[in-house]
Amino acid sequence: MSGSAEPAADVHRGRPLRTASRVGTAVCAVVLVVGHLVTGYVLLTAYMVEPDGPWDSQAVSNTEFAAGLGLAFSIAAALLTWVFVKAEWLRRRWYAIPAVLALAALLRLTVLTPQL
Numbered sequence: 001m002s003g004s005a006e007p008a009a010d011v012h013r014g015r016p017l018r019t020a021s022r023v024g025t026a027v028c029a030v031v032l033v034v035g036h037l038v039t040g041y042v043l044l045t046a047y048m049v050e051p052d053g054p055w056d057s058q059a060v061s062n063t064e065f066a067a068g069l070g071l072a073f074s075i076a077a078a079l080l081t082w083v084f085v086k087a088e089w090l091r092r093r094w095y096a097i098p099a100v101l102a103l104a105a106l107l108r109l110t111v112l113t114p115q116l
Contacts (some may be wrong), residue, residue, distance in 0.1 A: 009115060021089070028084040032094060039073040039101050044093050054116045063114055071105035075097045076112055 047068035051059040078098040084090040 024089045028089045032081060035073065035077045035080065036097050036101065038079060039070050042073060043070040043101060043104050043108070046070055051114050051116055057116060059103040060091065060114050060116060064109065067105045071102055074102040074105060078102070
């Protein structure tokens with residue numbers, strides 16, 4: 001009886017723990033965190049740029065471009081999150097970060113657009 005050792009079971013799903021699954025989860029998390037940091041930086045620059053006066057239409061254009069790029073990055077992150085959740089490497093709570101970033105980008109593109 002001592003020769004038949006059963007693998008440790010995952011309490012949450014009742015499946016054996018797998019090192020590959022843990023590595024996959026870690027890789028997915030790192031990829032998403034790096035993507036979220038880049039998106040956050042792009043959105044931060046979109047919020048930090050303000051026009052110097054009524055003649056500074058370039059600043060408004062740069063803000064709109066950065067917010068649009070941030071929205072595109074957050075959509076890409078949401079799609080990656082969907083893939084990783086479907087593969088059961090990540091949990092559904094990972095959808096919250098791209099949703100918040102997309103909301104921030106949409107707000108900067110619409111309600112919080114700098115005025116000339």
